[in-house]
Amino acid sequence: MVDDEPLALNILEGYIKQLPHLELAGRCSNPLEAISLLKSKPVDILFLDINMPVLNGLSLLKSLSNPPRVILTTAYRDYALESYDLNVLDYLLKPISLERFIIAVNKYLPANSAERVMLNEPALTDERFIYFKADKKMIKVFLKDILWIESLKDYVKVITRERQIVTYERISYLEEKLPDELFMRIHRSFVIAANHIQSFSTTFVQVNGAELPIGRLYKNEVIKQLTQHS
Numbered sequence: 001m002v003d004d005e006p007l008a009l010n011i012l013e014g015y016i017k018q019l020p021h022l023e024l025a026g027r028c029s030n031p032l033e034a035i036s037l038l039k040s041k042p043v044d045i046l047f048l049d050i051n052m053p054v055l056n057g058l059s060l061l062k063s064l065s066n067p068p069r070v071i072l073t074t075a076y077r078d079y080a081l082e083s084y085d086l087n088v089l090d091y092l093l094k095p096i097s098l099e100r101f102i103i104a105v106n107k108y109l110p111a112n113s114a115e116r117v118m119l120n121e122p123a124l125t126d127e128r129f130i131y132f133k134a135d136k137k138m139i140k141v142f143l144k145d146i147l148w149i150e151s152l153k154d155y156v157k158v159i160t161r162e163r164q165i166v167t168y169e170r171i172s173y174l175e176e177k178l179p180d181e182l183f184m185r186i187h188r189s190f191v192i193a194a195n196h197i198q199s200f201s202t203t204f205v206q207v208n209g210a211e212l213p214i215g216r217l218y219k220n221e222v223i224k225q226l227t228q229h230s
Helices: 006-018 031-040 057-063 080-085 098-106 171-177 219-226
Strands: 045-049 069-074 090-093 129-134 137-142 146-152 155-160 164-168 183-187 190-193 197-200 204-207 210-213
Touching: 006 098, 006 219, 031 045, 031 057, 045 057, 057 069, 090 098, 129 164, 146 171, 171 190, 183 210, 183 219, 190 204, 190 210
Parallel strands: 045 069, 069 090
Antiparallel strands: 129 137, 146 155, 146 190, 155 164, 183 190, 197 204, 204 210
């Protein structure tokens, strides 16, 4: 994987861990690291971001004499035509869903391969879930549907696009229970879903149109993860 954004690498790494036939050969924060890695070990699929400083992904691809199969990962549609001239395997627009990721990986495998992932398999369509106790019942919520979680002292409010659930729980407990590759703590009162981040600044993260504050004690770590600098 090659991307100058640690958050993007974390998301892809989380997806790779869910597919048993994929093994992560390495993660690189710039194309120069990737060139060195490609010389040192065999790589079948290269997940490659396009917009990076010093050398962009397409320039890296053009410089390789014998490149592996390439799946481009980018927030921009503008390069689609040029990328297909370079015979890439697929072109993924960020934010990348697990389902779209699986479709891209399946293009590498023969149609009759036993390793191809069927998207109706619950364990591999990111159907992980958690139960919250509210209104005298246990409510099932899929992790992929959670936008953010807000602390209300001894309670938390779980926000999805469809509903809000208030349950008796501490946010610190949920932070430990939720997978690190999908969620991050940005404030003593907020845990957010990384896949749903729309934009951010040094003081807030925007999720589903809402601006959620970055806490002073969390700022350095959050900015480290969200910016291009590791």
